[in-house]
Amino acid sequence: MPWDPIQYLRFNSERLRPALDLLAQVPLEIAEEIVDLGCGPGQIAKILKSRWPLALVTGVDRSLEMLEQAAASAPDIQWRQADLAEWRPDRPVDLIYANASLHWLNDHDTLFPRLMGYLNPGGYLAVQMPRNFDRASHQAVFEVAEAGPWSDRLRPLLRRNPVAEPEDYLGWLSPCAQHLELWQTDYLHLLEGPDPVAAWTKGSLLVPLMEALAEAERGPFLASYQRLLRAAYPPDASGRTPFWFRRFFMVAQL
Numbered sequence: 001m002p003w004d005p006i007q008y009l010r011f012n013s014e015r016l017r018p019a020l021d022l023l024a025q026v027p028l029e030i031a032e033e034i035v036d037l038g039c040g041p042g043q044i045a046k047i048l049k050s051r052w053p054l055a056l057v058t059g060v061d062r063s064l065e066m067l068e069q070a071a072a073s074a075p076d077i078q079w080r081q082a083d084l085a086e087w088r089p090d091r092p093v094d095l096i097y098a099n100a101s102l103h104w105l106n107d108h109d110t111l112f113p114r115l116m117g118y119l120n121p122g123g124y125l126a127v128q129m130p131r132n133f134d135r136a137s138h139q140a141v142f143e144v145a146e147a148g149p150w151s152d153r154l155r156p157l158l159r160r161n162p163v164a165e166p167e168d169y170l171g172w173l174s175p176c177a178q179h180l181e182l183w184q185t186d187y188l189h190l191l192e193g194p195d196p197v198a199a200w201t202k203g204s205l206l207v208p209l210m211e212a213l214a215e216a217e218r219g220p221f222l223a224s225y226q227r228l229l230r231a232a233y234p235p236d237a238s239g240r241t242p243f244w245f246r247r248f249f250m251v252a253q254l
């Protein structure tokens, strides 16, 4: 089961909100070249293009399914398939924007300074990553992955703590940034429909795990996960499910 743009976009407005909150803090007036790293289905690259219409905007992602969805509606944006762990631009750019993607990569202590090195002087690195890994939505994934007959296969794929402490990013970015903003926001989403938290993580956190499971194992895995989530996330009186999601933001200027 590769990345599925339809599943991901099921919570589009909730997922878009932090992306726009990040963009609102980028005080770049003129840009010639912009990249959206881990662009997914491409809706944010389109927003970047409308904010800086004269800029060459490139969306980069590893998932062909995501890139196909992105390319279908935006011919004025370049789409590139690449692994972000190896990606580098052809020339320095004015803005590197990465919403909800860099937590899929390791070695942030070297990754973040390296990305700063791809900017033009005065350019910006703008990043948002989830910091929800200690909450029930994520802990239940780890619990079910460890408990079933699939544990040996899934254990190496578990990303229990992929985002470091804010102070770590401060230490890695301060030496190369003339200006730096870091902040964290806890969003309270009110999700609709049955088992909505499982539907949410199915579009993101669960993708590599579902891919590693045999088809016959996916149903039992999801059933155990949903059972844990029902206890942790009961619907409110209106039938909607409150879902706290903490996100960490950085805007660094070279």
Ligand SMILES: C[S@@+](CC[C@H](N)C(=O)[O-])C[C@H]1O[C@@H](n2cnc3c(N)ncnc32)[C@H](O)[C@@H]1O
Binding pocket: 003, 015, 019, 037, 038, 039, 040, 041, 042, 044, 060, 061, 062, 063, 066, 082, 083, 084, 085, 098, 099, 100, 101, 104, 105, 204
């Ligand atoms: C949660 S989605 C975010 C998509 C988009 N930035 C957004 O905010 O809507 C994460 C994206 O990162 C991509 N991704 C994850 N690891 C990657 C890697 N190593 N190289 C390139 N893309 C990667 C996935 O394919 C997916 O499209």
